[in-house]
Amino acid sequence: MSTTPAPHLPEAVLRPVRGHHAFESCVEQLATAIRLGVYPRGTTLPAERELAERLQVSRATLREAMAALRQAGLVETTRGRGGGTVVTLKPGLPAARAAARTSTARRQSWLDSLDFRRIVEPGAAALAASRDLAPDRLAQLEEAHAEVASASKPAEHRQADSRFHLTVAALTDSPRTVEAVTSVQATLHEMLLAIPVLGTNIAHSDRQHARLVRAIVAGKPDLARRVMEEHCDDTAALLRGLVG
Amino acid sequence: MSTTPAPHLPEAVLRPVRGHHAFESCVEQLATAIRLGVYPRGTTLPAERELAERLQVSRATLREAMAALRQAGLVETTRGRGGGTVVTLKPGLPAARAAARTSTARRQSWLDSLDFRRIVEPGAAALAASRDLAPDRLAQLEEAHAEVASASKPAEHRQADSRFHLTVAALTDSPRTVEAVTSVQATLHEMLLAIPVLGTNIAHSDRQHARLVRAIVAGKPDLARRVMEEHCDDTAALLRGLVG
DNA sequence: AGGAAAAGGTATGAACTCAGACCAAAAACG
DNA sequence: CGTTTTTGGTCTGAGTTCATACCTTTTCCT
CATH class of the missing domain: 1.10.10.10 (Winged helix-like DNA-binding domain superfamily/Winged helix DNA-binding domain)
Structure with a gap:
């Protein structure tokens, strides 16, 4: 009388209830x-x-x-x-490094984040570019970008980069999108603190940011998405090589 | 000495801790x-x-x-x-309808879901299409699609449709993607129960599903994404008209 | 028939969380 | 200079949640 459902869905859908404590x-x-x-x-x-x-x-x-x-x-x-x-936290070093060797589960979660990011951030960029944005919002974007470009120390650059991506997400006016990007950036931040920083990568990344800003300001969703996809792909390639 | 940060980010980033109870x-x-x-x-x-x-x-x-x-x-x-x-639940009617008039907050959340869905589901479809999928996984997809097409009653069709979308998401092997799609489908389901069903829409939707399956099986990510985008846009237009 | 196994049903004490009220410090204001 | 206001610090009793036992019912297997 009681049948069992196809096994692949329940397994994927039911996830741990978080938020004890x-x-x-x-x-x-x-x-x-x-x-x-x-x-x-x-x-x-x-x-x-x-x-x-x-x-x-x-x-x-x-x-x-x-x-x-x-x-x-x-x-x-x-x-x-x-x-x-x-x-009072100085942006660079602290915390997080404690769990020295990264467990398999951790690594899986990291790789998953890269996949999810590749979906969410380009989508957010496209949505932001499709919005009819008030001048002050565009100013926020330009300012966030300027902060990234002008950051001197790597640690500050890292924070400014996160802020930039969060600012793009915030332009969508979509709470769920912001939440997704925040979550993805948190994991990404963790990963990036675990690997050495290369000047070339930063310069490359900054050029992509600039292109992204132009695409959003010009209101070109498809272009914004493609630029962000490329950006995610490049970061992902770097990270997969160094932590995978 | 203590400055305040740019106001737009904290506002967007800090979200309620869920999971009391x-x-x-x-x-x-x-x-x-x-x-x-x-x-x-x-x-x-x-x-x-x-x-x-x-x-x-x-x-x-x-x-x-x-x-x-x-x-x-x-x-x-x-x-x-x-x-x-x-x-024992019969798929159609129950629960959820209780909150008859939809509050403004609810409506906002609904519209947000449509935006987020337009990001996540096409992304999931593209990712699924880019995976190298074993034959049994493809069979799951075909079966889920067949169930949608063969569902006779509207209520059953609704469930089969959800299962189909979740199955696509599951093909990505990305837990965070599955979670996002599940969440989006839950909201969508709620919305669709609140509006009348039209046969034409179902037929139209089924054609898009079929195209999507072909794109995923053929391993064409861009095509899969475009088909899913169209599908989301069509549903969104319908829903925005009827609940917005 | 008789156990073993699998499922739900029950009970208990510790830890966590909540809401609200109240206390203490320090800056702002008149 | 004193009052007001804002802000962190403290306390308490009720409600949740947890972990971990142990009990009862039902089916399957020997």
């Missing part, structure tokens, strides 16, 4: 935002009550997360009006 | 899998212990979710060896 999710999100440069060194995070509201957790839980960030040396906190929690 | 996430995932036809009527769900393992929750929590599904009339449970939990 709400405070871990908070730490992960905040640490990611800080490492990707959404909150650069020296900036102040939103007040605890506001952050708790945004992340939809109780302040108690958020504070645990903050304590963890503090202990990890990512932020420092001062009390009283005008106080708050300030980012 | 682990059992709600379980209910959502299982109900979605059942409604999308991953577990069609009459099939048996995996044993509680196995499901708990898969979803990474305790059995206690999973059982609460099962109780909810049981109470909602989606499943029935029998004890003892050979027993288990069987899907």
Whole structure:
């Protein structure tokens, strides 16, 4: 009477429920935002009550997360009006390297991210280019690009690059797209910190960014997608060679 | 000393931590899998212990979710060896319609899903077409397509259609892609249940499915992507007109 | 018939999370 | 200079979730 469904779908569809330990999710999100440069060194995070509201957790839980960030040396906190929690992390080195040898599972997840990125970021670029963007939004894009091009130290360049990609995603006005790109950039950031940086790669990458900005500003979705695809392919080739 | 970051990124990047109430996430995932036809009527769900393992929750929590599904009339449970939990939901009507008028937030989320889908599903189709697929995987695809084409009642067709799209996603072997498509299909399913079905649309849709299958089997990523884009655009136009 | 195995059903104590109220410090404001 | 306001720090009781046992029912196999 009871049959079994074709096995390939259930296996693929059911995924672990994440978010036990709400405070871990908070730490992960905040640490990611800080490492990707959404909150650069020296900036102040939103007040605890506001952050708790945004992340939809109780302040108690958020504070645990903050304590963890503090202990990890990512932020420092001062009390009283005008106080708050300030980012102190220097962009380069820290954390993440701890798990020295990358496990097989980790590697699988990394490679998966490269595939997913190749879908999501070009799609986001095309969607952004198809939007009718107000001048101030285009200015955000140009500024993000200028920051990447002008970054001197590799670590700063890395953060500026993440910010640039997130800015492109934000131009889509699509929350789910932004979420996907954020997630992908977090993994990518992790991978890039694990390999040496090459000046040639950075220069090459910057040229692609410039082309991408032009395509988006000109409102050419197909071109924007192709440029971003090329960009993803180049990064992926580099990473697959060095971590795969 | 403490500056504030450019405002557009934090706003976009920080998203609510989901998964308070682990059992709600379980209910959502299982109900979605059942409604999308991953577990069609009459099939048996995996044993509680196995499901708990898969979803990474305790059995206690999973059982609460099962109780909810049981109470909602989606499943029935029998004890003892050979027993288990069987899907009893008839594909068509139930649930979801409760929230009659769609709130503005809901509508926003729906429109966002259409944008995100237009990125993810064509990307998944292209990736699937670029894989070197074993014959049995192609057979899964052909079978899923045959099920869509041969479904007589609209409700069954709807489930078969979801299964077809999930099968395409599964061919990518990319967990994150499958997750994205699953999520998108869940929202889409909800939307499609809220509008009347038209025979012409179904026939049109089936032709696009057929073209898609040919493109994937032939290993033509660009073609597969274009076909899927067209398919998404057509559905989106229909839905935007009827729910927007 | 009689066990072994597989499935759901039950129970318990520890840990986590929540909401809300309240305290303390420090800057801004009049 | 003192009051107000903003911000982090603290506490508490109720509700969830977890891990880990153990029990009951039913079927399959010898």
